[in-house]
Amino acid sequence: MNTQEYEKRMQWYTEARFGMFIHWGVYSLIGRGEWVRSTEQISIEDYQPYADAFHPSAFDAKQLAQTAKNAGMRYAVFTAKHHDGFCLFDSRLTDYTSMHTCGRDFVREYLDAFHEAGLKAGLYYSLLDWHHPDYPHYGDRHHPMRADPAYRNRKHDFENYLQYMHGQIEELCRNYGPLDLLWTDFSYDDLRADAWHGEELVKMIRRYQPDIILNNRLEASGEGFGSLLEAEPKITSGDFVSPEQIIPPKGIRNALGEPVPWEACITMNNHWGYAEDDHYFKSSTMCIRKLVECVSKGGNMLLNIGPDGEGRIPPESERILDEIGDWMKRNSASVYGCGYCPIDKPEYGRITAKENRLYYHVLEPMIGGIPLTGIRREDIGSIRLLYDGRSLPVSDTWITGNYPDLVFTDLGEDPDLPDPCDTVIEVTLKKRKFSE
Ligand code: GLC
Numbered sequence: 001m002n003t004q005e006y007e008k009r010m011q012w013y014t015e016a017r018f019g020m021f022i023h024w025g026v027y028s029l030i031g032r033g034e035w036v037r038s039t040e041q042i043s044i045e046d047y048q049p050y051a052d053a054f055h056p057s058a059f060d061a062k063q064l065a066q067t068a069k070n071a072g073m074r075y076a077v078f079t080a081k082h083h084d085g086f087c088l089f090d091s092r093l094t095d096y097t098s099m100h101t102c103g104r105d106f107v108r109e110y111l112d113a114f115h116e117a118g119l120k121a122g123l124y125y126s127l128l129d130w131h132h133p134d135y136p137h138y139g140d141r142h143h144p145m146r147a148d149p150a151y152r153n154r155k156h157d158f159e160n161y162l163q164y165m166h167g168q169i170e171e172l173c174r175n176y177g178p179l180d181l182l183w184t185d186f187s188y189d190d191l192r193a194d195a196w197h198g199e200e201l202v203k204m205i206r207r208y209q210p211d212i213i214l215n216n217r218l219e220a221s222g223e224g225f226g227s228l229l230e231a232e233p234k235i236t237s238g239d240f241v242s243p244e245q246i247i248p249p250k251g252i253r254n255a256l257g258e259p260v261p262w263e264a265c266i267t268m269n270n271h272w273g274y275a276e277d278d279h280y281f282k283s284s285t286m287c288i289r290k291l292v293e294c295v296s297k298g299g300n301m302l303l304n305i306g307p308d309g310e311g312r313i314p315p316e317s318e319r320i321l322d323e324i325g326d327w328m329k330r331n332s333a334s335v336y337g338c339g340y341c342p343i344d345k346p347e348y349g350r351i352t353a354k355e356n357r358l359y360y361h362v363l364e365p366m367i368g369g370i371p372l373t374g375i376r377r378e379d380i381g382s383i384r385l386l387y388d389g390r391s392l393p394v395s396d397t398w399i400t401g402n403y404p405d406l407v408f409t410d411l412g413e414d415p416d417l418p419d420p421c422d423t424v425i426e427v428t429l430k431k432r433k434f435s436e
Contacts, residue, residue: 015337016074021304023272026086029309034273037144055102059311061113071321072328075120078110085131122181134161173208181213186221193219198236214238229254251297263300274306281316284323285421296350298340334359334424343374360425369395369408386424
């Protein structure tokens, strides 16, 4: 791996920290998640009426881009094709596309709108394909027809599928202008790097899109990390690790002990694709705190929305994104470009760091001042509350005097935190740098 090129292409991504995942497709019409064909073992024929009915009236890429932007997200990843094989783009290699159901190329609409809004835009592409006849079916771990006796003796030609899959990824890389990120999903059992002809695939992708960022799922899934963690990553390693529905306890490091970029993808409720009955949404407070947790451990957060079959964002998600946006408007300095901080997590919250700035995220009110752990008084240049920009003192009282090794600051008379979700104190140090 060429380290210089790698660091250059990763720059916007590690700076951005916060992105939007968008899971949307024919399955959104059914409203039981994007795996519905597999979990309910639905045949292609029984799925077809939904594909035929896929002409979403409310999908508005521009509005979606605004929603992401207002929430403080800096990039997005949109499902060009999920495991059901239905394509939201214009493909010459199949009729199983939104072009055929409603004459719309949603990938183009999405990429144009997000780029116009100044956001980075990536695509999700499923390596699995439950529609293509040459994808392993009977006996496969996930295929909807895995147990259907009618499929037992059906031959399939995997090489033919690979040509199709490479061909489609080539279409996406060639026909849509600059693509910032490609999120292939996912490897399992014997189907990993070599089986996908991964090396050839990555070379082709980078030929069209030299600056594109790739995830690690040509080698792994949410399970496993792939060769990106080895001292010598393979060409198929991808550029970042993609923990799913978990925030790695201590961030992620490679075999040499160096931090590796990662992105936790997280659902807002308990599904990626639209799920009508799933109203277990995380609160905006939780989403904000989890974003901060990711950043404090050197990672990104890709927060998912699953629009319904018409393309409407669930109202709960709208509200959550709105509330996250309110917080981000005051506090995004503690997120963008920030990362891991070697000071231990303070008991009241977390710390994110950017060069000589430390951001103390106070999640719990304290009695007797807020200890700014890990620094010395003489290192401090200034202290500021991001909530309203006012500067804060170093507190010198007889109360704190018993703890001469700690520096305290003081938020004033009100015992409540100005922002009960996360009150951020920015400390600018005179010189010491903290971030890696
Ligand atoms: C999983 C699932 C998939 C989802 C993805 C997001 O691998 O198969 O439905 O798109 O994770 O991380």
